[in-house]
Amino acid sequence: MTIDIGSTTIHRFPHGFINKRAEPILVTTLTEKRHPKLIEMYLAYRPRNSFSGLPPIRDEACIRWVRDMIANGANLVAMSFEEGIVGHGALFPASEDTCEMLLVISPGHQKVGIGGELARCLIQLGQEMDFGQIRLCVEAGNHVARHVYEKCGFAYLTRGLTAELDMSLDLARCRGAPGEAVRKVMNPRGIAQHPRDAPQGRPQDLPERRPGRAAHGQGPEEAGGHPLRDGPDG
Numbered sequence: 001m002t003i004d005i006g007s008t009t010i011h012r013f014p015h016g017f018i019n020k021r022a023e024p025i026l027v028t029t030l031t032e033k034r035h036p037k038l039i040e041m042y043l044a045y046r047p048r049n050s051f052s053g054l055p056p057i058r059d060e061a062c063i064r065w066v067r068d069m070i071a072n073g074a075n076l077v078a079m080s081f082e083e084g085i086v087g088h089g090a091l092f093p094a095s096e097d098t099c100e101m102l103l104v105i106s107p108g109h110q111k112v113g114i115g116g117e118l119a120r121c122l123i124q125l126g127q128e129m130d131f132g133q134i135r136l137c138v139e140a141g142n143h144v145a146r147h148v149y150e151k152c153g154f155a156y157l158t159r160g161l162t163a164e165l166d167m168s169l170d171l172a173r174c175r176g177a178p179g180e181a182v183r184k185v186m187n188p189r190g191i192a193q194h195p196r197d198a199p200q201g202r203p204q205d206l207p208e209r210r211p212g213r214a215a216h217g218q219g220p221e222e223a224g225g226h227p228l229r230d231g232p233d234g
């Protein structure tokens with residue numbers, strides 16, 4: 001699939017919002033001028049090798065990894081007024097219908113609402129690029145990432161106890177969204193409360209609902225090769 005990011009909404013209309021620390025953040029496409037800044041963001045990332053072995057530990061491997069993403073992905077960045085690039089998200093075509101998603105926020109800017117906004121921009125981008133589904137792989141212990149993905153409607157493909165979980169978002173179900181019932185567009189199973197907000201301090205799903213056609217991602221699936229999981233060794 002050819003990536004024509006220049007014709008997408010996020011390219012023409014960057015997404016601005018205020019994060020939970022009351023700082024303005026802009027999500028926009030990665031222009032060539034910002035490539036060195038993205039490399040800087042990953043070189044400054046600490047600790048490296050912290051999620052699925054990424055970013056690579058050695059500087060040369062890290063730079064090579066970022067350049068590969070620039071060359072092969074549709075890349076968005078989250079920018080702060082003061083510090084420039086503080087987050088990066090990308091979609092990598094895996095087939096005509098499917099892309100894989102990467103989402104990374106600089107450590108000093110995590111948990112203030114940037115990842116969720118960036119993820120939603122990536123979903124819209126994937127939709128406009130005509131992908132049918134977005135896939136990703138997340139470490140089972142990465143509860144923050146899992147919470148963000150679940151909140152965005154991703155469903156688990158992997159079942160049972162595994163170190164890494166495959167998740168997918170069915171974009172096709174959103175195509176007719178304006179004319180569909182809400183339960184068809186949203187994934188009722190993906191709606192969960194953060195433990196902090198749940199009564200008795202534990203996660204709580206919303207009341208059981210009869211799944212409509214929107215319930216997706218049923219059934220375990222064989223995990224194929226994963227370009228993000230298999231990044232260059234540091």
Ligand SMILES: CC(C)(COP(=O)(O)OP(=O)(O)OC[C@H]1O[C@@H](n2cnc3c(N)ncnc32)[C@H](O)[C@@H]1OP(=O)(O)O)[C@@H](O)C(=O)NCCC(=O)NCCS
Nearest residue numbers: 051103104105110111112113114115116138143144145147
């Ligand atoms: C995972 C990541 C992308 C999320 O981005 P972020 O900007 O930190 O996330 P946000 O602030 O938008 O959202 C965090 C959510 O997790 C919740 N959260 C915080 N601590 C949590 C915990 N221990 N368990 C579960 N959820 C938690 C927050 O309350 C918030 O949810 P809410 O919006 O419903 O309140 C970011 O933390 C990151 O870059 N981590 C390192 C790289 C990584 O793991 N990438 C994913 C690889 S698959």
